[in-house]
Amino acid sequence: MQKLTHYINGAHVEGTSGRFADVYNPATGEVQAKVPLANGAELDQAVAHAAAAQPAWAAVNPQRRARVLMKFVDLLNRDMDKLAEALSREHGKTLPDAQGDVIRGLEVVEYCIGAPQLLKGEFTDSAGPGIDMYSMRQALGVTAGITPFNFPAMIPMWMFAPAIACGNAFILKPSERDPSVPLMLAELLEEAGLPKGILQVVNGDKEAVDAILHHDVIQSVGFVGSTPIAEYIYATGCANGKRVQCFGGAKNHMIIMPDADMDQAADALMGAGYGAAGERCMAISVAVPVGEDTADRLMEKLIPRVEALKVGPYTAGNDVDYGPVVTAAAKANIERLVQTGIDQGANLRHRSRCKPSGGWA
Amino acid sequence: MVDGRDFNLQGYEDGFFVGAHLFDNVTKDMDIYKYEIFGPVLSTVRAETYEEALGLAMDHEYGNGTAIFTRDGDTARDFANRVNVGMVGINVPIPVPLAYHTFGGWKKSVFGDLNQHGPDAFKFYTRTKTVTSRWPSGTKEGGEFSIPVME
Numbered sequence: 261m262q263k264l265t266h267y268i269n270g271a272h273v274e275g276t277s278g279r280f281a282d283v284y285n286p287a288t289g290e291v292q293a294k295v296p297l298a299n300g301a302e303l304d305q306a307v308a309h310a311a312a313a314q315p316a317w318a319a320v321n322p323q324r325r326a327r328v329l330m331k332f333v334d335l336l337n338r339d340m341d342k343l344a345e346a347l348s349r350e351h352g353k354t355l356p357d358a359q360g361d362v363i364r365g366l367e368v369v370e371y372c373i374g375a376p377q378l379l380k381g382e383f384t385d386s387a388g389p390g391i392d393m394y395s396m397r398q399a400l401g402v403t404a405g406i407t408p409f410n411f412p413a414m415i416p417m418w419m420f421a422p423a424i425a426c427g428n429a430f431i432l433k434p435s436e437r438d439p440s441v442p443l444m445l446a447e448l449l450e451e452a453g454l455p456k457g458i459l460q461v462v463n464g465d466k467e468a469v470d471a472i473l474h475h476d477v478i479q480s481v482g483f484v485g486s487t488p489i490a491e492y493i494y495a496t497g498c499a500n501g502k503r504v505q506c507f508g509g510a511k512n513h514m515i516i517m518p519d520a521d522m523d524q525a526a527d528a529l530m531g532a533g534y535g536a537a538g539e540r541c542m543a544i545s546v547a548v549p550v551g552e553d554t555a556d557r558l559m560e561k562l563i564p565r566v567e568a569l570k571v572g573p574y575t576a577g578n579d580v581d582y583g584p585v586v587t588a589a590a591k592a593n594i595e596r597l598v599q600t601g602i603d604q605g606a607n608l609r610h611r612s613r614c615k616p617s618g619g620w621a
Numbered sequence: 622m623v624d625g626r627d628f629n630l631q632g633y634e635d636g637f638f639v640g641a642h643l644f645d646n647v648t649k650d651m652d653i654y655k656y657e658i659f660g661p662v663l664s665t666v667r668a669e670t671y672e673e674a675l676g677l678a679m680d681h682e683y684g685n686g687t688a689i690f691t692r693d694g695d696t697a698r699d700f701a702n703r704v705n706v707g708m709v710g711i712n713v714p715i716p717v718p719l720a721y722h723t724f725g726g727w728k729k730s731v732f733g734d735l736n737q738h739g740p741d742a743f744k745f746y747t748r749t750k751t752v753t754s755r756w757p758s759g760t761k762e763g764g765e766f767s768i769p770v771m772e
Binding site: 370486493544 | 696
């Protein structure tokens, strides 16, 4: 059994809280690793290292900070296959989709290489007699992010790349479902030249989240996940004087007008509705055809496409459209909601079921 | 039901696989419409008119992303301008903004003022300091005792 760690001050550190969570391989249902769940004392250590390292990092000029990110992009490309494999093994999404997860994060890192330009301030010459006025953008200090299971590479990079580019230290509390890729990203950034303590990974659950939200030194918290937790983190973080940005749930509608290209619309709904098993906050979960005729034509196109979807493990490579969902609990919740749809009178036009033999019906 | 796949799941019987589901004739009061399922389940709500379709997206508590498929530019433009959702696709089903724009929804999909990545991220991760600076030629003019105003 693989035992995962935290990544604190440039080193893999074993958990000391005594609490661990199971990390599954969603394709097989097996527990493949244990991830430590940090307590407040473990977070305190990370914060202390971050606070000690951050002033020197903020004093590095923006161009040199950007060069670390340039090197990081190279390393992400070098290790792309390895990252995607680790991501698929814990998350369940297909390998091409896992690569997309890394690449969409990488693109944010590329944007952040523009930090020297983006951080330039404003200047007013001669605002009064002999008076100049200028504004500058300074780092916050120690920042933190709490990221979801569904994009374990992209969303951490959305947060830590700009945080680091701006001269902050960043503490990442990734999802305990798929923590390996975030740990690998921290290693790669150090290989790229990031000083120790600037990006640390503290694994954990609600205990670590609450410790972040109540820590006096942490200046900002970013979060992506479900709406009830987003609301909780926003309210608690704000009450503790932090800068907070939280992103929650979604129910994305796609309207199909009578004049739409129906093949194009149906193809689009396949990827947007079923890609990554629907575990995306930008998934389309509601199709809204306008007019009965449009709806009938859309259904005619959709049903054979849904029937043809290939479901399977990431190890099948490009031969799979989507993989398993992340946990047995997630699967049970989906099945529960599907049953409410049937009970409440929705018309189930297609359902693929897993047979005990391992095939589909 | 017809099984269009021939993928063999032998050896993966204990995996957390969920088959694809397609619902038709879904209505606003159903749980599958109200709640985020986060699974391979697509619900179809039939609307009679464009206004009714727009109203569905507008009235839902979440406002992350949305899309419209049409060949009519005027309809697409009207939709993009009026819908109260943060990210809009026109003949693009998943309108995730690129890195140099910002990502963020509206309504119950977001709490906070700034979006993810793009220029907003540089605002979120920095604080502004504004300096008013004066370098007098010397002390010959003496001190000022009234509040300075712009001359």
